Structure formats: C-alpha cells, structure tokens
Amino acid sequence: MHLHSSTPVWRIALALLSGLLPALAAPPLQARPPLPFEAPHQHIGVATCAGSNCHGSQRPFDDSAVLQNEYFLWQREDAHSNAYKLLLTANGKRIAQNLGIKDAASAAECxxxxxxxxxxxxxxxxxxxxxxxGCEACHGGAQQWLGPHVSGNTHAQNIEQGLYPLENPLARARLCLNCHMGTKDKPIDHRIMGAGHPPLEFELDTFTNIQPAHFRVDSDYRQRKPAYATGAQTWVIGQLVAAETFLDGLGSPRLSQRGLFPELVFFDCNACHHAPQNRRWNPGVADALGPGEVRLADAYLTMTGVILGILQPQAGARWNAALAQLHRASQQSMSQIRDAAQKLKDIVQAELVPLSQQSIDKAQATALLQRLAQLGIDGKAGDYTTAKQIYYGADALVASLRLNHGVNGQPFEKPLDDLFSAVDAVQNYNPDALRSAAQKLRTVAQTLR
Structure with a gap:
C-alpha cells in the first residue's frame, strides 16, 4: 500500500474539508527566518509544553482550537521523540565506535x-x-513566546517573538533538510554512511503526511495559518529547496576538504553500491556521462527540472542546459563544479519564492504527473534514488488531484502500488518494474481532462 493511501481516514476528511475552502496563497516570508538552532532564544524544555491544560492532555479537546494532546502524540507516535535513544542502541554504539567516537550520546557530531x-x-x-x-527543535526556543502564546498572542505575534513558522512549507523545508540532507551546520558525510548510518532521503509532502499530525486543519487553523499547504505545492517547494540545499553544499568547501577524493556523499550511491552483474546503467537525464563515470546525486536536480519545465518553461530550459554542464564539470575540476553549481543555484533561487506563492491547478498537476511518468518510462532516471523521488512525486500529485480537484483516485491505486513495490527496498529495485508501473501511470493520467 502506497503512503498517501494509508493516511488515516480522519486526516483525509480534514484534507477534504480544507480543499473545499478558498485557496489561500502562502504569504511571502519577509526574510529568511533564523532556524530554531540559530535564533538567540532560550530553549526551556518539552516539560514546559506538557501540562494537562496546555498540550499534555491524553485526549484531544473537543471545544479547543488545538488538539491539546500534542505532547502525547509526539511522545508515543513520533519518531523524533526517540532520536536520542537511537544513540544508546547497539547499532548506535557500533556506528559511533566505527567513527572513533567514544560516546555517541555526548558527541556533538551525533x-x-x-x-x-x-x-x-x-x-x-x-x-x-x-x-x-523535542518541541523547540522545530517550533523554536520558547523563552519569549511561551507566556504570550498562552495568554492569547496572535500567531503573527508569536512568530515575532521566536516561534518558527512551520506552517509555511518554504520555511519547513529549510528546517527539515538540515538533518534530512545535511548542511554546513549539520554536515552528513560519506564517512558516517560508511560507518553504518542509514542513507538519508527526503520529500517534504510525503514526510509531512506520514508524521503523526498534532494539529487539526480546519477553518480556524486556515484562518490563523493560511500558508499551510499539502500536495502538489508542497512537493514543488520541497524539491526546489532540496535542490538549493544540495547545490549550496556542492559549492562549499565540503566537496573537497578531505584530500584525494571528493566528498562522496554528493555522488549517486547506486553508481557504486549495486551488484556488478546487475546491468542497469543508463545515460541519465543530462546525457552527459558515459558508463563507469560516477554521477553526482542528481535526484532533486532532476525533479526540479521536471517542475520548472512545466511551471516555468524558460527557466526549465536554462536549468536542464546548466544541469548537463554540471555533470560535465564533475569530470573536470572542483572549480568548474562550483561554477556550474552556482549557475543552477541562481536559477532555483530566482524561481523558488515566486513558485512558493503559486497555486498548482489541475492542468499543471496533471502535466507534472505525466512528465514524471515519462521520466520513468524513458529509463533516464534509472538510479534508485531518482526512482524513489518519482514515486514520492507521483503519490503527492495524485493526492492533490484527488483532494483539491475532485479527481477519482481509484484508477491510480494500482499504478501507485506498483511504483511503490518497485522502489520499496533498494536491494530489490528493478528498473523494468518501475518502467512498467510508470507506463500504467501515464495511461491513467492521460485520461484526465
């Protein structure tokens, strides 16, 4: 069963309700807000939010604008609450030992x-x-906003006092990717992966949906937080921010600070990590590299090309030309990689904020879905990471078409389930199965009007 189809019924009902409300474009961020770990506000602990009359009720309140059982949802159902405990497990200790870290539970790196x-x-x-x-890792240090928040501050006032605007998908993506991709502040490198840390992946809409929701998206929520979005718009924003984050790292000293080899976390894992008898090389989207040449990890860059090609065609053409140049540069020199990465970064940064304000209509969502399906059919995105992003994107777009545009989702169930089966486990990944599922998806998508 694919991810969006497993969404609890009550969340689907709320999404349907929100889809019936007038579309509200996300207000622009006046400036890039400091991330919770960057801001100067004191973090005062989860316990300060967990009172039974605040967010620590064991059951949601019927007569409240918020659920008020957020603490228990986080503690019992949210994987983030167990993140520290993972460092204490046998696997966590083994990874630390492999890295030469005496105690993962006290190492800043972890x-x-x-x-x-x-x-x-x-x-x-x-x-x-x-x-x-905990709460403040995402919502921001509560030193200044906690008291006024309890006393009846508006949401805008809370943000002015340090609350992080998670309802805005642009801000949310920038926060999540710090840990789910890695940045200069929270670097994730190939050394950590080699020590046994699971590879990282991210897609904003899917990861938002599979988290246990500790909020109710109703008319009151929409009035307080009109920037909240799911589906196609969130998928678009998440992919562009992921591309921006990747390019930022590619242009930084992280790429070449380890001596003879470049930082391998920027390259496609599956170029090396698959059985040699599994003959699945393909020329890739950019057609810039031949067999045996290690490709940059271009999944988010490829998805961004799909998005721009439909929503901003002129920018999309410039993007795809610059992406081909980046791949050629990866076989030449570090300085040429940085120059090519900067060209791509300039494009995505010019388009990111305008696209974050743009609603995705039915025709655009359908065209994006068809382009993703064609990408899978053509076999130019045969690496596992890109294949999984094709699935995530298709699932998000179908969910958006179903919830926001009244499209019957039933005919998409089998193609999406087949896509999910093709990418569910890297050791079983079969590009031919992906191609077959993508053909079924395209056939259904072509029936939409």
Whole structure:
C-alpha cells in the first residue's frame, strides 16, 4: 500500500474539508527566518509544553482550537521523540565506535541531529537533551513566546517573538533538510554512511503526511495559518529547496576538504553500491556521462527540472542546459563544479519564492504527473534514488488531484502500488518494474481532462 493511501481516514476528511475552502496563497516570508538552532532564544524544555491544560492532555479537546494532546502524540507516535535513544542502541554504539567516537550520546557530531541541540547558554533549567528532537527543535526556543502564546498572542505575534513558522512549507523545508540532507551546520558525510548510518532521503509532502499530525486543519487553523499547504505545492517547494540545499553544499568547501577524493556523499550511491552483474546503467537525464563515470546525486536536480519545465518553461530550459554542464564539470575540476553549481543555484533561487506563492491547478498537476511518468518510462532516471523521488512525486500529485480537484483516485491505486513495490527496498529495485508501473501511470493520467 502506497503512503498517501494509508493516511488515516480522519486526516483525509480534514484534507477534504480544507480543499473545499478558498485557496489561500502562502504569504511571502519577509526574510529568511533564523532556524530554531540559530535564533538567540532560550530553549526551556518539552516539560514546559506538557501540562494537562496546555498540550499534555491524553485526549484531544473537543471545544479547543488545538488538539491539546500534542505532547502525547509526539511522545508515543513520533519518531523524533526517540532520536536520542537511537544513540544508546547497539547499532548506535557500533556506528559511533566505527567513527572513533567514544560516546555517541555526548558527541556533538551525533547530537546535532538526534536532539534539540543548541549552545549551552541557550539551555533552560528544564531543557533535557535526552528528550530527543523535542518541541523547540522545530517550533523554536520558547523563552519569549511561551507566556504570550498562552495568554492569547496572535500567531503573527508569536512568530515575532521566536516561534518558527512551520506552517509555511518554504520555511519547513529549510528546517527539515538540515538533518534530512545535511548542511554546513549539520554536515552528513560519506564517512558516517560508511560507518553504518542509514542513507538519508527526503520529500517534504510525503514526510509531512506520514508524521503523526498534532494539529487539526480546519477553518480556524486556515484562518490563523493560511500558508499551510499539502500536495502538489508542497512537493514543488520541497524539491526546489532540496535542490538549493544540495547545490549550496556542492559549492562549499565540503566537496573537497578531505584530500584525494571528493566528498562522496554528493555522488549517486547506486553508481557504486549495486551488484556488478546487475546491468542497469543508463545515460541519465543530462546525457552527459558515459558508463563507469560516477554521477553526482542528481535526484532533486532532476525533479526540479521536471517542475520548472512545466511551471516555468524558460527557466526549465536554462536549468536542464546548466544541469548537463554540471555533470560535465564533475569530470573536470572542483572549480568548474562550483561554477556550474552556482549557475543552477541562481536559477532555483530566482524561481523558488515566486513558485512558493503559486497555486498548482489541475492542468499543471496533471502535466507534472505525466512528465514524471515519462521520466520513468524513458529509463533516464534509472538510479534508485531518482526512482524513489518519482514515486514520492507521483503519490503527492495524485493526492492533490484527488483532494483539491475532485479527481477519482481509484484508477491510480494500482499504478501507485506498483511504483511503490518497485522502489520499496533498494536491494530489490528493478528498473523494468518501475518502467512498467510508470507506463500504467501515464495511461491513467492521460485520461484526465
């Protein structure tokens, strides 16, 4: 069963309700807000949110604008609450040992993503690193906004006092990708993967949907937080921010600071990590590299090309030309990689904010779905990482068509299930199965009007 189809019924009903409301474009971020670990506000601990009259009720309140059982949802159902505990497991200790780390539970290299990690000067009396990725890791240090928030501040006032605007998908993507991709502040490298850490992947809409929702998207929520979005718009924003984040790393010293070899986390894992008898090389979207040449990890870059090609065709043409140049540069020199990455970064940064304000209509969502299906059919995205992003994108777009445009989702169930089966486990990945599923998806998508 694919991911969006397993969404709880009550969440689907709420999404349907929100889809019936007038479309509200996300207001632009006046400036890029500081991330919770960057802001100067003290983090005062999960316990300060967990009172029974605040967010610590065991059951949702019927007469409240918020559920008020958010703490228990996080503690019992959200994987973020267990992030610190993973460092204490046998696997966590083994990874640390392989890295030469004596104690993962006290190493900044691990704690920066497995906890709400902030400078010691910003840790309040009830702050506890053992809480894992707690409330303030995402919502921001509550030192200034907690009291006024309880007293009846507006959402805008809370943001002015340090609350992070998670309802805005652009801000949310920038926060999530710090740990789910890695940045200069929270670097994830090939050394960590080699030590046994699972490979990272991310898609904003899917990952938002599979998290246990500790909010109710109703008319009151929409009035307070009109920037909230799911489906096609969130998928678009997430892919562009992921591309921006990847290119930012590619242009940084991280690429070449380890000596003879470049930082391999920027390259496609599956170019090396598959059985040699599994003959699945393909020329790739850019047609720039031949067999045996290690390709940059271009999944998010490929998805961005799909998006721009439909929503901003002129920018899409420039993007695809620049992407081919980046792949050629990867066989030449570090300086040429950085120059090519900067050209792509300039394009995505010019388009990111305008596209974050643009609603995706039925025709555009359908065209994006057909383009993704064609990508799978052509075999030019045969690596596993890109194949999985094709699935994530198709699932998000079908969900958006179903919930926001009244499209019958039933004919898409089998193609999406087949796509999911093709990419469910890397060791079983079969590009031919992906291609077959993509053909079925395209056939159904072509029936939409």
């Amino acid at each position: 704690l920066t993503c497995h906890t709400d990690y902030v400078d010691s000067s910003l840790r309040g009396r009830r702050y506890a690193m053992s809480e894992g990725v």
